[in-house]
Amino acid sequence: SSPYRIVAISGEGIGPEVVEACLTILQEVARLEAFTLEVQYALLGAIAWEKMGSYLPEVTIELCDRADGIVFGAVTQGGLLELRKHFDFFCNLRPIRSFNSLLHKSSLKPEKVKQLDILIVRELVSGIYFGPSGRASDEKGIYGYHTMRYYDEEIRRIACTALQQAEKRRGLLTVAHKENALPHLPWTRLVQEEAAKFPSVIIEPMLVDNLAMQMVLNPQRFDVILAGNLFGDILSDLGGALVGSIGLLGSASINSNGFGLYEAIHGTAPDIAGKGIANPLGTLAAGVLMLEQWGEKAAARRIKQAQERVLAKGYRTADLFPQKEEILVNTETLVNLLLEEL
């Protein structure tokens, strides 16, 4: 079979470290499952600006055009939002699943996060991130503005993806909205209209402020959470606290052709960059989502099982604050342990 083409965009901070870790494991799993990965590197963000005078260079776009998936590290500024927009990666899937051996790392009591399995479906190419914005002035002074604008069609489109996901899972779709203050963004009605085609899914509209509280009080009650761009961004960091470290979570950003960008949900972590101690599991989780998107289920399963075994043996990167019987490891050691378990 022909090789899968990956574009790796390492970015800055811990980005290069976690991307290398992820690719090493993907290459080994490809060997074991008898498929091939071809990796090409591309620049984006501050580094691209320094080297090529553009945050999102044309060559990066051209490489991505020919790829089957983008593995992304992290950037501090510039380029990422443009890349998401360029490829219309409207559907951002952020699974928040607890690990059995890490329940005690949660900010909540372990029993509150046991078997936790939430999927945040975040709209990624519209809303306040992309609405009319600027700095301007009037008689009262200088002001700045960002507009939370959604076309009904944009809400319907992400609603359909979220409904499909809920149908495949436990059938509950919680819709984050803020209609008591923002009545012109009628997420509830639009999602309910789309839901007519999904009779097995229960729609539960929830004000996003209350939703944030409920995620802390009783996270196990949630199945799929649908949110606009900004609300989804905020709720997914909360998800990091639920599972013990934001370093564990990965995400897939997919367009309507099924082409996607795969990245951890954490940032560049400048405080630990270059030290070789970053947690690669977030980017690896994103890599697993890419394999699943390609239909490489066996390869995805291998990685997930290896990860479970390594965590069960007590190996932890520093973000998980290993204690007592647990063993502190750096990125490289964790990767080697994972390779042995694949």
Ligand code: IPM
């Ligand atoms: C994320 C990040 C980005 C976002 C930043 C880097 C623009 O926080 O992917 O969650 O807000 O979408």
Ligand code: MN
């Ligand atoms: Mn974020």
